[in-house]
Structure formats: structure tokens, C-alpha cells
Amino acid sequence: xxxxxxKGGIHPDAHKTASRRxxxxxxxxxxxxxxxxxxxxxxxxxxxxxxxxxxxxxxAENSSFVSAGLHAPISGTVSSIEPVVMPSGKPAxxxxxxxxxxxxxSDEAARAAYWDTMIPNVTDRTLSESLTSEEIVKRILGAxxxxxxxxxxxxxxxxxxKPGIKAEILILNGCECEPYLMCDDAxxxxxPARIVEGVELMMKATGIPKxxxxxxxxxxxxxxxxxxxxxxxxxISVMTLRTKYPQGGEKQxxxxxxxxxxxxxxxxxxxGAIVNNVATAFAVWQAxxxxxxxxxxxxxxxxxxxxxxxxxxMTAIGTPLSELPFTLPEECRAIVGGPMMGRSAxxxxxxxxxxxxxxxxxxxxGRRQPQPCVRCGACVDACPMGxxxxxxxxxxxxxxxxEARQADVADCLECGACSWSCPSSRPILDYIRIAKQRSRx
Amino acid sequence: xxxxxxxxxxxxxxxxxGALVLYATARRFHIDEDPRIDTITSLLPGANxxxxxxxxxxxxxTQCVRQGSxxxxxxxxxxxxxxxxIAKVLxxxxxxxxxxxxxVLKCNGTCxxxxxxxxxxxxxxxxVMDAIAVGTRGCSYGCLGCGDCVxxxxxxxxxxxxxxxxxxxxxxxCTACGACTAECPRHLLELRPVGRRDRxxxxxxxxxxxxxxxxxxxxxxxxGCGKCARECPFGAITVxxxxxxxxxxxxxxxxxxxxxxPTGAIHATFTxxxxxxxxxxEKQ
Numbered sequence: 001x002x003x004x005x006x007k008g009g010i011h012p013d014a015h016k017t018a019s020r021r022x023x024x025x026x027x028x029x030x031x032x033x034x035x036x037x038x039x040x041x042x043x044x045x046x047x048x049x050x051x052x053x054x055x056x057x058x059x060a061e062n063s064s065f066v067s068a069g070l071h072a073p074i075s076g077t078v079s080s081i082e083p084v085v086m087p088s089g090k091p092a093x094x095x096x097x098x099x100x101x102x103x104x105x106s107d108e109a110a111r112a113a114y115w116d117t118m119i120p121n122v123t124d125r126t127l128s129e130s131l132t133s134e135e136i137v138k139r140i141l142g143a144x145x146x147x148x149x150x151x152x153x154x155x156x157x158x159x160x161x162k163p164g165i166k167a168e169i170l171i172l173n174g175c176e177c178e179p180y181l182m183c184d185d186a187x188x189x190x191x192p193a194r195i196v197e198g199v200e201l202m203m204k205a206t207g208i209p210k211x212x213x214x215x216x217x218x219x220x221x222x223x224x225x226x227x228x229x230x231x232x233x234x235x236i237s238v239m240t241l242r243t244k245y246p247q248g249g250e251k252q253x254x255x256x257x258x259x260x261x262x263x264x265x266x267x268x269x270x271x272g273a274i275v276n277n278v279a280t281a282f283a284v285w286q287a288x289x290x291x292x293x294x295x296x297x298x299x300x301x302x303x304x305x306x307x308x309x310x311x312x313x314m315t316a317i318g319t320p321l322s323e324l325p326f327t328l329p330e331e332c333r334a335i336v337g338g339p340m341m342g343r344s345a346x347x348x349x350x351x352x353x354x355x356x357x358x359x360x361x362x363x364x365x366g367r368r369q370p371q372p373c374v375r376c377g378a379c380v381d382a383c384p385m386g387x388x389x390x391x392x393x394x395x396x397x398x399x400x401x402x403e404a405r406q407a408d409v410a411d412c413l414e415c416g417a418c419s420w421s422c423p424s425s426r427p428i429l430d431y432i433r434i435a436k437q438r439s440r441x
Numbered sequence: 442x443x444x445x446x447x448x449x450x451x452x453x454x455x456x457x458x459g460a461l462v463l464y465a466t467a468r469r470f471h472i473d474e475d476p477r478i479d480t481i482t483s484l485l486p487g488a489n490x491x492x493x494x495x496x497x498x499x500x501x502x503t504q505c506v507r508q509g510s511x512x513x514x515x516x517x518x519x520x521x522x523x524x525x526x527i528a529k530v531l532x533x534x535x536x537x538x539x540x541x542x543x544x545v546l547k548c549n550g551t552c553x554x555x556x557x558x559x560x561x562x563x564x565x566x567x568x569v570m571d572a573i574a575v576g577t578r579g580c581s582y583g584c585l586g587c588g589d590c591v592x593x594x595x596x597x598x599x600x601x602x603x604x605x606x607x608x609x610x611x612x613x614x615c616t617a618c619g620a621c622t623a624e625c626p627r628h629l630l631e632l633r634p635v636g637r638r639d640r641x642x643x644x645x646x647x648x649x650x651x652x653x654x655x656x657x658x659x660x661x662x663x664x665g666c667g668k669c670a671r672e673c674p675f676g677a678i679t680v681x682x683x684x685x686x687x688x689x690x691x692x693x694x695x696x697x698x699x700x701x702x703p704t705g706a707i708h709a710t711f712t713x714x715x716x717x718x719x720x721x722x723e724k725q
Binding site: 088344431437438 | 542558559560562563565566568569572573574575576579581654
């Protein structure tokens with residue numbers, strides 16, 4: 001019997017139809033780099049208009065502890081620092097870098113040479129044995145790494161434990177429970193040894209003796225690849241979990257792996273666990289072993305597009321979404337991320353950011369007309385946090401934010417299982433989001 | 442016959458006993474309340490809108506009777522006559538000089554000025570729409586048109602104009618309670634003095650982007666050119682963050698700024714008699 005979390009959860013159609021290959025998306029000639037690509041304080045530019053930058057150079061540094069630096073994904077000239085549109089259409093301050101043709105050509109050559117060294121995919125453990133934990137965290141901080149699962153929490157904060165606090169288990173999130181998205185799956189199949197090395201570096205940095213790479217049972221290829229790459233010298237195991245959405249939620253994953261429940265408002269550390277994404281482990285290995293900061297990530301392009309276009313692309317941060325190779329179907333909506341937790345993109349000239357895991361292009365009429373609530377309780381059964389979504393939604397709609405706070409609206413992880421399960425197609429999560437935002441003030 | 446007598450006596454006795462219990466309870470738990478509170482409550486509008494900053498009309502009445510005056514508290518909904526009545530009940534002079542205000546919309550993004558970019562099928566609520574994205578009309582400052590202000594108005598003073606998809610404030614019904622100004626997620630409604638002879642001038646835009654950026658999303662946006670500020674003979678207009686603001690205290694509602702605005706972002710409640718400077722700009 002495979003493990004999973006106990007309360008709630010849903011089983012949406014997986015639609016994991018994209019290929020597991022990772023293709024290399026050409027570098028853009030112009031990169032748009034928003035200063036706030038992570039949770040926490042926006043980073044502060046260290047370059048100014050007209051400066052020459054080279055690929056991998058720090059262009060904005062972290063302004064406080066909970067913040068992350070930003071590096072140039074391409075060589076070129078800083079053309080301006082001004083607001084650019086985000087996929088939501090809202091403007092955000094960003095650094096814009098423009099490359100000349102020569103710079104572009106030399107970047108592409110350097111990039112091809114860099115990734116060629118990755119092909120052997122053989123584990124080399126001398127590194128994680130030689131470095132101290134402070135040195136590893138310092139390199140992670142210097143590389144601007146954030147959680148690549150979507151929450152974009154700065155990794156160096158998660159991996160620097162306060163003295164006296166001991167964690168027992170490091171959990172690597174390879175669930176990718178979101179329908180359609182394949183980027184983590186592709187990464188695990190392509191570079192399993194690098195991910196395992198990244199995990200070893202994380203274990204060294206935090207001093208945690210045990211690590212578990214958790215996957216859902218719909219990714220047998222990735223599980224096999226990772227198991228083959230494991231080193232018996234380290235206590236790392238690969239655990240397959242029963243597929244259920246939202247298994248990739250931090251609290252759900254800790255419960256599925258360890259059986260321990262995290263109290264309302266507490267962190268996984270309260271039960272001795274730290275959760276990181278497998279893509280973050282890969283980025284950690286890149287940063288510590290090869291010195292490449294977080295300037296590229298895997299982006300899945302999928303949805304109702306021809307099968308040969310559904311693929312994963314190693315894309316430079318700052319590449320406009322519209323440069324990714326796909327033909328936009330008619331009457332379709334573009335979603336940044338997956339269909340459950342992603343947000344509709346209003347503007348496709350917005351850039352790929354550190355937290356952009358995919359672009360899902362869906363045909364269809366969109367949502368159905370909402371009907372009155374029939375009190376069936378489907379949303380209560382579906383909620384993985386054991387909340388009462390119909391009630392929280394009503395509080396949000398009627399602006400009863402104090403009541404919402406008392407009903408633990410802050411525990412909502414916005415997974416959308418309630419809206420998905422509602423037979424009356426009510427926009428439950430829309431109103432819960434309002435209650436969550438406003439009751440925090 | 443005797444049965445009738447017994448029945449009547451029994452019921453009368455029960456009734457009397459009950460009455461005595463009620464009388465004793467009423468005496469025991471009697472609270473002396475100033476009768477003026479009831480009087481003032483009946484003079485107030487009774488909408489419990491919270492425009493005074495208190496919990497409702499009775500709370501307002503209790504507060505003025507407790508302090509014995511109208512100092513520091515004001516019901517924006519009541520007419521000056523009703524305030525005078527309340528002052529009379531309290532035995533004080535009525536507060537004068539509190540000018541009536543009404544809400545104005547600081548957005549002019551009609552359907553023709555900023556066409557709809559995409560269809561939105563989420564919950565019909567401005568708050569939800571603002572939290573998710575920029576809105577169907579592309580402007581991250583402008584009206585979202587879902588009518589949260591309409592829903593929150595207790596006086597039925599706001600309605601959505603189906604042609605422009607913007608809320609319209611009925612000046613006769615608006616009581617300046619401030620519910621809509623607090624509700625709008627983009628703070629597009631402002632309470633401004635009603636003005637002499639109902640003449641009001643205001644900048645109907647909230648876009649703080651640079652002119653070119655603002656114009657890209659909306660034809661009717663304020664571009665912060667400052668023409669109005671130079672035109673104003675009273676120095677009532679300031680331009681900050683690429684957005685003009687007309688100070689209602691110094692504005693004399695002459696309407697000169699309305700004519701010079703290149704995008705038509707300045708609105709007035711009266712029609713402007715075309716002055717000479719406007720004819721010159723037309724020639725140019």
C-alpha cells in the first residue's frame with residue numbers, strides 16, 4: 001500500500017502527454033528581468049543603464065535576508081530599468097538587457113559547451129565531501145536560488161537552520177501533482193545523478209542525515225532513474241506515493257512521507273522536516289559544483305497544441321513567453337503554470353521567471369455559469385487542509401474577514417480542489433483568496 | 442355554570458400572577474435611558490451605513506447624547522435641517538459649514554477608450570479581479586466594472602452604465618457615507634464637496650504611469666502633461682506621479698482646465714461655455 005496524505009484531495013485528469021525530452025530554447029536577444037521573482041523583499045539593482053554585463057553576472061543583489069539575487073542570463077547592455085508587464089498585465093520594475101549579435105553568438109557557444117559537460121551524468125562525490133556547510137549555503141545565496149516548485153521561497157533561508165534546531169529528514173518534492181506539467185519529471189529522467197548530488201549537498205549544508213525523494217506513482221521512469229543514481233554511502237531513498245492532488249503541497253507531502261501532521265500555521269520544521277523541490281536540488285548542484293547561478297530553468301509547453309510541440313525547454317530567465325516554440329491555437333487561454341494553480345496570462349510578451357514551471361494552452365469555453373450552492377459538501381471532502389471552503393468563500397463574498405480568520409482561512413493553500421469539485425461550478429477559491437488576503441491585514 | 446366560574450377565576454389568577462412576575466422583573470431590571478436617544482434615532486436616516494464612523498444610527502444618537510453636543514461627530518447622510526433638529530434636541534447650536542460631499546469616479550476608461558482585451562469568467566467581483574490580474578481592460582489603475590461599489594451602496598446611488606461599463610453616481614441619492622470609497626479595491630471613488638450651484642471639476646483618471654505608457658492602455662488617461670496646472674488661475678492643480686489632482690478647497694470650478702486637457706481626462710458637472718483660449722488651441 002503506497003502512502004499518500006489522508007484528508008481530502010482530488011484526482012483530476014493528469015494530461016501528462018508532453019515529451020520527457022528537454023530541448024534548449026535559444027537565448028533571447030532581449031531579456032526582461034523583474035526584480036521581484038521570489039517571495040520576500042525585491043532585489044536591488046547593482047547595475048545601471050548603459051552598463052555592460054556578461055552572462056551569469058550579478059545584476060541585482062538581495063536587499064534583506066529573505067530575498068534573492070538576480071543574475072544576467074545573457075551578455076549585453078543594460079538598456080533600461082523600468083516597469084514591464086507581467087503575465088497578469090500588471091507592471092513590475094525590471095532590468096532590461098539587450099544583446100548584440102556577436103554577444104548572442106558567443107553566449108550560445110558558451111552555453112552549448114557548458115551543457116555538453118553535463119552529458120556524462122556521472123556522480124562525483126568529492127565535492128560534497130570537501131565543502132563545509134557554510135560554504136555551500138554561501139554559494140546557494142550567491143547564485144540567487146529560490147524554490148523552483150512555484151512558491152519561489154529563497155533557498156538559502158530554508159537551508160540555513162538556526163543553531164540548536166535539528167531537522168531529521170530532508171524531503172525532495174518530485175510529485176509534480178499539477179496536471180499537464182512535466183518539467184520536474186523531465187529533469188529527473190535526464191539528470192538523475194545531478195539531482196542526487198544536489199540532495200547530498202543540501203544534506204551537507206543542513207546536517208540532516210536522511211533524505212527522501214518523493215514521487216507520485218505515475219512517474220515510474222523517473223523513480224527508476226533516481227534509484228539507479230543513488231549512492232549507498234548516503235541515506236537517501238526514493239519513495240513512490242499514491243497519486244493524488246495536491247500531493248506537492250508542503251504539508252501534504254510531509255504527511256504522506258512521514259505520517260506526521262503539521263499544525264495550523266506551523267512550518268514543516270516543527271515536525272523535523274525540510275521540503276525542497278527536485279529542480280531546486282538540481283539548481284543547487286549547478287551553483288555549487290559548476291558555479292552557474294540560476295539563470296535558466298525548465299519550462300513545459302503543453303496543452304491543446306500538436307503533440308510534437310508539447311515539450312520541455314531549458315529556457316533562460318527573462319525570455320518572453322511568446323518566443324517559446326508553439327503555435328497559439330484559436331480561442332484558447334494561456335496559463336502560466338498548470339491548470340489548477342496557474343494564473344491566466346493576459347500578456348504573452350511577459351518574461352519567463354524563476355517560478356515559471358510551464359505554459360499551458362487550453363482550448364474551451366472556460367468556466368461554466370455558477371449555480372447556487374446545493375450544500376452537498378463536495379468542497380469539504382476535497383479540501384486537503386480540512387477547511388470548509390463553502391463557508392470561507394461566503395465570508396469572502398460578504399466581507400466577513402474576522403470570521404474568516406477565525407475559521408483558519410490562512411491555512412488555505414489555494415490548490416483549487418474546492419472549485420474543481422463543486423458541482424455548481426461556483427468560484428469558491430476566488431472568494432477565499434479575497435478572504436485570505438484581506439484577513440491578513 | 443360553576444365550571445365557567447372556575448375557569449374564569451383560574452385564568453384570571455394565572456394572568457394576574459404572570460403580570461406580577463413581569464412587573465417585578467421590569468422593576469428589577471429597569472435601565473434608565475435618556476429619552477433623547479430615541480428621539481434622535483428617529484431623526485436619523487436609519488440606514489446604519491456607518492458613514493459617521495460609528496456602528497449605526499442608534500450608536501450615533503447614544504454618542505451625541507452622552508457627550509451632550511455634536512462636536513467631532515457628524516452624520517454625512519442627514520440634511521442640514523435634520524442636523525438642526527438634532528442640535529435642538531440636544532440644546533446646542535447646530536454645526537454649520539460642513540459642506541455636503543458626494544462621490545466622484547476617478548476613471549474615464551469607457552469601452553471606446555480602452556477596449557476589452559479578454560473575457561473574464563471568474564467571480565464577478567472587482568476585489569477578485571484585482572487580486573488575480575490587471576482587469577479585462579488592461580489598465581492596472583482603472584475601473585474594473587464588476588460593480589463592488591454598486592453592491593455596497595445602501596442608498597442605491599450607484600449604477601453601472603451599460604454603455605461605458607463604468608459606475609455612475611446619482612448626485613441626488615449619494616450621501617457621502619464613504620462605503621464605496623472604502624470598498625473599491627483601486628480607490629477610484631473620492632468624496633468631493635458638492636460645490637456651489639452643483640459645479641464640480643475633477644480629474645477622472647488614476648493612472649500613475651508615464652504619459653506614453655498610460656495612453657497605450659487608455660485613450661482617456663491623464664498623461665501628466667501639466668497643461669491644466671499651467672492654465673489654472675487659482676493654483677488648485679498639482680501634478681504628481683504623472684497624474685494631475687485638483688484640490689477641491691482651492692478650485693473655484695471655473696472649468697478652464699477642462700478645455701485644455703488633451704485627453705479629456707478632466708470632468709465637470711456643468712457644460713463649459715467655449716472660452717477664447719480653447720478656440721486658439723483648436724486652430725493649432
